[in-house]
Amino acid sequence: MKRLIAGNWKMNGLRAALGEVEDLSGRLTAEDLERSDVLVCPPVTLLGALAGLKLPNVAMGAQDCHAAVSGAHTGDVAAEMLAEAGASHVIVGHSERRADHGESDAVVKAKAEAVHRAGLVPIVCVGETLEEREAGRAVEIVTSQVNGSMPSTDGEVVVAYEPVWAIGTGKTPTTDDIAEIHAALRGVLGEGVRLLYGGSVKPGNAAEILAVPNVNGALVGGASLKAADFYGIISA
Numbered sequence: 001m002k003r004l005i006a007g008n009w010k011m012n013g014l015r016a017a018l019g020e021v022e023d024l025s026g027r028l029t030a031e032d033l034e035r036s037d038v039l040v041c042p043p044v045t046l047l048g049a050l051a052g053l054k055l056p057n058v059a060m061g062a063q064d065c066h067a068a069v070s071g072a073h074t075g076d077v078a079a080e081m082l083a084e085a086g087a088s089h090v091i092v093g094h095s096e097r098r099a100d101h102g103e104s105d106a107v108v109k110a111k112a113e114a115v116h117r118a119g120l121v122p123i124v125c126v127g128e129t130l131e132e133r134e135a136g137r138a139v140e141i142v143t144s145q146v147n148g149s150m151p152s153t154d155g156e157v158v159v160a161y162e163p164v165w166a167i168g169t170g171k172t173p174t175t176d177d178i179a180e181i182h183a184a185l186r187g188v189l190g191e192g193v194r195l196l197y198g199g200s201v202k203p204g205n206a207a208e209i210l211a212v213p214n215v216n217g218a219l220v221g222g223a224s225l226k227a228a229d230f231y232g233i234i235s236a
């Protein structure tokens, strides 16, 4: 399965940061692109400007959307608006949104269905907390999240396993632990769904993580902000 290497910029980046995407685009070789689809999800304010660069080898995604097409939802953005801006993917249910905005599995599922309605691909995020892992409940939690968050609509879906305790901390699970979760996800989702790992992926650990069975790519936060680091992961 072709890998997907996706960058999640979170709430980082003013217009000048788009130079990093141009730099990245210039580094990507035909061989890189044969192995991996490359996606950058900048803040929503940069979508228009990034689309305007018309980079041929870097796709663009968004980090969240509202479930409705339109309406009285101040500050929210509909999936159709993201599609018009040029996004191909939308991250839904990132643990920071589940924590900061109280998003339940049902909310994430509705958002993923909205992404399909707009003709885009949702990247549905799941992952256990440290407390849940230490209690031996990681597989149970992640399985229950994915069962509750998957869209019932037809269309491509990407799932990202991101242990909450590994995000932005420099800590990663062992490759055996990643393999266990990804095998469980594969069991629930079947073949054909790309399963990404996310949480402190860096150039130095990417090759090892991307070689784990049932890992079909990575969702990268901090290390996606600089072209050299992100390219180091893509070329791993």
Ligand code: PGA
Binding pocket: 008, 162, 166, 167, 168, 169, 170, 198, 199, 200, 201, 219, 220, 221, 222, 223
């Ligand atoms: P990180 O973030 O790579 O900075 O740990 C990953 C994510 O939250 O998607």
